[in-house]
Amino acid sequence: MPGEFELIARHFTRPVRRAALESAPGAQGVALAKLGGAQRVALENVGGAQHVALGVGDDCALLNVAPGMQLAISCDMLIEGRHFLSTVPPERLGHKALAVNLSDLAACGAEPLAFTLALALPRADDNFLAAFARGLYALADAHDIELVGGDTTAGPLNICITVFGQVPAGQALLRSGARAGDQLWVSGTLGDARLALEAFRGKVSLPGAVFETVRQAMELPQPRVALGRALRGLATSAIDLSDGLLGDMAHVLRHSGVGARVNVDALPRSAALAAIPLPLQHECLLAGGDEYELLFTAPASAHAAVLAAGSAAGVAVHCCGQIEAAPGLRVVDGIGRDVATPWHAFDHFL
Amino acid sequence: MPGEFELIARHFTRPVRRAALESAPGAQGVALAKLGGAQRVALENVGGAQHVALGVGDDCALLNVAPGMQLAISCDMLIEGRHFLSTVPPERLGHKALAVNLSDLAACGAEPLAFTLALALPRADDNFLAAFARGLYALADAHDIELVGGDTTAGPLNICITVFGQVPAGQALLRSGARAGDQLWVSGTLGDARLALEAFRGKVSLPGAVFETVRQAMELPQPRVALGRALRGLATSAIDLSDGLLGDMAHVLRHSGVGARVNVDALPRSAALAAIPLPLQHECLLAGGDEYELLFTAPASAHAAVLAAGSAAGVAVHCCGQIEAAPGLRVVDGIGRDVATPWHAFDHFL
Numbered sequence: 102m103p104g105e106f107e108l109i110a111r112h113f114t115r116p117v118r119r120a121a122l123e124s125a126p127g128a129q130g131v132a133l134a135k136l137g138g139a140q141r142v143a144l145e146n147v148g149g150a151q152h153v154a155l156g157v158g159d160d161c162a163l164l165n166v167a168p169g170m171q172l173a174i175s176c177d178m179l180i181e182g183r184h185f186l187s188t189v190p191p192e193r194l195g196h197k198a199l200a201v202n203l204s205d206l207a208a209c210g211a212e213p214l215a216f217t218l219a220l221a222l223p224r225a226d227d228n229f230l231a232a233f234a235r236g237l238y239a240l241a242d243a244h245d246i247e248l249v250g251g252d253t254t255a256g257p258l259n260i261c262i263t264v265f266g267q268v269p270a271g272q273a274l275l276r277s278g279a280r281a282g283d284q285l286w287v288s289g290t291l292g293d294a295r296l297a298l299e300a301f302r303g304k305v306s307l308p309g310a311v312f313e314t315v316r317q318a319m320e321l322p323q324p325r326v327a328l329g330r331a332l333r334g335l336a337t338s339a340i341d342l343s344d345g346l347l348g349d350m351a352h353v354l355r356h357s358g359v360g361a362r363v364n365v366d367a368l369p370r371s372a373a374l375a376a377i378p379l380p381l382q383h384e385c386l387l388a389g390g391d392e393y394e395l396l397f398t399a400p401a402s403a404h405a406a407v408l409a410a411g412s413a414a415g416v417a418v419h420c421c422g423q424i425e426a427a428p429g430l431r432v433v434d435g436i437g438r439d440v441a442t443p444w445h446a447f448d449h450f451l
Numbered sequence: 452m453p454g455e456f457e458l459i460a461r462h463f464t465r466p467v468r469r470a471a472l473e474s475a476p477g478a479q480g481v482a483l484a485k486l487g488g489a490q491r492v493a494l495e496n497v498g499g500a501q502h503v504a505l506g507v508g509d510d511c512a513l514l515n516v517a518p519g520m521q522l523a524i525s526c527d528m529l530i531e532g533r534h535f536l537s538t539v540p541p542e543r544l545g546h547k548a549l550a551v552n553l554s555d556l557a558a559c560g561a562e563p564l565a566f567t568l569a570l571a572l573p574r575a576d577d578n579f580l581a582a583f584a585r586g587l588y589a590l591a592d593a594h595d596i597e598l599v600g601g602d603t604t605a606g607p608l609n610i611c612i613t614v615f616g617q618v619p620a621g622q623a624l625l626r627s628g629a630r631a632g633d634q635l636w637v638s639g640t641l642g643d644a645r646l647a648l649e650a651f652r653g654k655v656s657l658p659g660a661v662f663e664t665v666r667q668a669m670e671l672p673q674p675r676v677a678l679g680r681a682l683r684g685l686a687t688s689a690i691d692l693s694d695g696l697l698g699d700m701a702h703v704l705r706h707s708g709v710g711a712r713v714n715v716d717a718l719p720r721s722a723a724l725a726a727i728p729l730p731l732q733h734e735c736l737l738a739g740g741d742e743y744e745l746l747f748t749a750p751a752s753a754h755a756a757v758l759a760a761g762s763a764a765g766v767a768v769h770c771c772g773q774i775e776a777a778p779g780l781r782v783v784d785g786i787g788r789d790v791a792t793p794w795h796a797f798d799h800f801l
Contacts, residue, residue, distance in 0.1 A: 159626050159706075160558035160691060161523040161616070166516045173511040174599060176613060178569035180606035208510035219528035219611045249524060252611075256530035261569045261602075261611035263526060266511070276509050341510060356509075 111227075112234040113157060113218065113248060152214045152267075153247045162249035164215055170267040175205035179260040184391075185320075186301060191229045193320040194260070195236030200322045201343065202264035203244060204393040207329035208341040210274040211266030215249040216241070221256035244326060274332060274339035274397070279357035283337050283398040285422035286407060288325050290369045291346060292385030293318035294392050296377065305381065311373045318371075322393035328418070331410035332397060339397035345390040347442060350430055353396070363387075363422035366435035387432065388444035398424055461577075462584040463507060463568065463598060502564045502617075503597045512599035514565055520617040525555035529610040534741075535670075536651055541579045543670040544610070545586030550672045551693065552614035553594060554743040557679035558691040560624040561616030565599040566591070571606035594676060624682060624689035624747070629707035633687050633748040635772035636757060638675050640719045641696060642735030643668035644742050646727065655731065661723045668721075672743035678768070681760035682747060689747035695740040697792060700780055703746070713737075713772035716785035737782065738794035748774055 155163035166172050179198050181187055189197070199216065206213050218237070222229070241248065246264075297319040299305045300312055307315065325341075332339060338357055340349045346363070354361055368386045377385070399407050404420065411418035425431075432440045505513035516522050529548050531537055539547070549566065556563050568587070572579070591598065596614075647669040649655045650662055657665065675691075682689060688707055690699045696713070704711055718736045727735070749757050754770065761768035775781075782790045 155623070155625070160555040160689075161525045161561060161623070163559075163618070163623055164522040164524060165620070166522055168518060172514040172516055172522060172615075174514060174565075174567060174613075174615070175511045176567040176569050176601050176611075178571055178602045178604055178606075178609070178611060180571055180604055183604055183606060205510040209513075211511060215524075217524060217526040217613055219526050219613075221528055221530055221609060251526050252528045254528055254530050254533055256528075256533060256609065257607035259528070259571060259606065259609045259611075261526075261528060261609075263524075263567055263569075263613040265522075265524070268513070270515070273505070273511065273513055275505070339510075 112230045113251065153249055155249075157248060157250055162215070162217070164249065164265060166267055169270055171270045171273065173206055173209050173211035173266040173268050173273060174263065175202055176261070176263040177201050177205070181258045188301065189320050191232035192236035195233040195238075196240045196321055198260045198262050199237050199240045199264070200324045201393060202262045203240070203324035203326055204322070204341040204343070206264055206266040207324050207326045208274060208339045208395060209266070209268060210272065210329045210333040210336075210339070211268040212330060213244045213246045213264065213266045213326060215247050216262055216264040218248055218251035219261040220251065220253045221259040222253065223258060224255070268333075272333050274329065274336050276338055276340050276353050276356040279338040279353055279359050279361075279398040279424045280400075281359055281424055281426040282401065283424040284401050284404060284407075284420050285361060285363065285424060286397050286399065286418050286420050287342070287346070287369060287394055288328055288411065288416045288418050289323075289392075289394040290371045290374070291342070291392055291394060292368075292374045292382070292389045293371050294322070295345075295385040295389030296374055298391070299381065299385070305377065307373070314371070315373055319391060322391070324393055325395045325414070325416055327414035328395055328411060328416045331414045332395075332399075332407070335403050335406055335410055336397040336399045339395055342392040342394045342396050343390060345388040345444070346396065347387050347430065347432075347444065348390070349396055353398070354428070354430060357424075360425045360427045360429045360431070361422055362425055362431045362433060364435060365432055365440050367419060367421040369417065369419040369421075383440065383442075384444055387442055462580045463601065503599055505599075507598060507600055512565070512567070514599065514615060516617055519620055521620045521623065523556055523559050523561035523616040523618050523623060524613065525552055526611070526613040527551050527555070531608045538651065539670050541582035542586035545583035545588075546590045546671055548610045548612050549587050549590045549614070550674045551743060552612045553590070553674035553676055554672070554691040554693070556614055556616040557674050557676045558624060558689045558745060559616070559618060560622065560679045560683040560686075560689070561618040562680060563594045563596045563614065563616045563676060565597050566612055566614040568598055568601035569611040570601065570603045571609040572603065573605070573608060575605075618683070622683050624679065624686050626688055626690050626703050626706035629688040629703055629709050629711075629748040629774045630750075631709055631774055631776035632751065633774040634751050634754060634757075634770050635711060635713065635774060636747050636749065636768050636770050637692070637696070637719060637744055638678055638761065638766045638768050639673075639742075639744040640721045640724070641692070641742055641744060642724045642732070642739045643721050644672070645695075645735040645739030646724055648741070649731065649735070655727065657723070664721070665723055669741060672741070674743055675745045675764070675766055677764035678745055678761060678766045681764045682745075682749075682757070685753050685756055685760055686747040686749045689745055692742040692744045692746050693740060695738040695794070696746065697737050697780065697782075697794065698740070699746055703748070704778070704780060707774075710775045710778045710780065711772055712775055712781045712783060714785060715782055715790050717769060717771040719767065719769040719771075733790065733792075734794055737792055
């Protein structure tokens, strides 16, 4: 069985891409493919890869943060049975582990730069690691970011990624900025990931092609990074939907000290979800979780600009409610009738 | 049983210390003790706490990195039975989880700024968390750094910390800078952590007071942050001793493209370790691991300056060998005889 260092070398060491290399001070030269070779990169551009001054292999990675920028940091730990099912293909798991972290950067409007990966594995499984790394790097490449460090160890399967981005100082989208009168928006469609989970659980039966589609929503979420950046200066607050609309709305309302009204009929949903009986459909829409769409608020005067930002980012955005001064969250249907919401936010200890 | 959010609030949310607060843009005000209250800090000083622009509670934390500084990042995952024994008091575990990460910053010569914590726990154990947080924060306070984000989840016990520091651009201590002729140095004493492990394993029997002393070396390692910073511009390479002297030396030699001669009789050791029969004593000194002392190289001309740096940092440093052009690591005794080293570097998958 290969050792820890060999494993890291085989799957998680790559040349730094698209970046001019210079020798590290005192280094005898730079070997790109060598495990932990000091990969010192000249800072020439603003893309993520160009911010990595020193990647995997030393005690620390070194990142350059551009002048006037703040570093945005988020960290998520994924556990089998809690955050993913044992049925997930490892390549999709690699994608998702990074996606849920990038989604946090998206919710702040930050530009991704780099990430670290800590991985506990029951055994050094070469096939698993090759597939996991493939999915991870495909998404990393799509966002032009580098794995800059991490840790591997034997233990119950656990994936912990910390992601780094940058955002102009003072311009990060926060949970705390929603104001009475703001419109409430969501990106993409909601509920498919939860529908897939219910199908895996046997609570609902779906045709094969439909199941594959919603399964993809659960296993291959697309972090809305471009949208988050496009919403800087436009949105008054933002959060990514990981605990379900009601749970994540509650965070925004508490941080902002406001209330809200949500029109459940205005929540965007796939054809698959629209075909499900209403009670479960509402549960998937309102208490789904694991969606990684953005929930954000913006002044009504910015309505057209928000639509344009979504269009520029290639993501549909839907206005689905508004922020109100009165505390609490009121869920109504298209003609203003109250909708029952007998569900809790997803809690990883319940 | 308290929920995830309540747990985070109870143990891992604190007011940002010693820093002027200003309202977040668009915030309705700042509530210090409130879970996830947007804690936006005016950048006024260079201490770690003053670099935190936004702490726990939003999608991302925001850090300010001073102009001309690079961000140093390290990440370690700790698993029961691999990185700590089930017998470790939770308060010491909290200390150690952060200490091993700070040790990586020390090895780079970086100034610690902040850290994230991801924690998987079999159950939401209030007593465990209170003690763990106490140990964690005591060390964080000693280094003037803040917990800025993280994640908690149910699962097999797993602690993943990512730590952030800053270092003047181009001045980080790397593994790759050792040159033939450099002297080899270690800080503190070696081998006590391994001796404690062997005592726990029943391989050696120690008097009670001696056992408590070496146990403390294993459970309460002191990261050599001040020494690392004092060695900037002086040391040509540095690494922290986590895999044992032989294993970590091998990293330095490979990255630097050199060989070395180590005098085992010159390795600093406690009175407790000096009383142990030589074969086990040598194993503890050379293949111990879990020590978090610094191993570093410096030109012979810097000998007095290195001693002065150790003195200024309050840590004894010992010259114990030298770097040679010929590849390989030669371990000898005080009169130049070869010493057998039939041990491997600690590998977390073996």
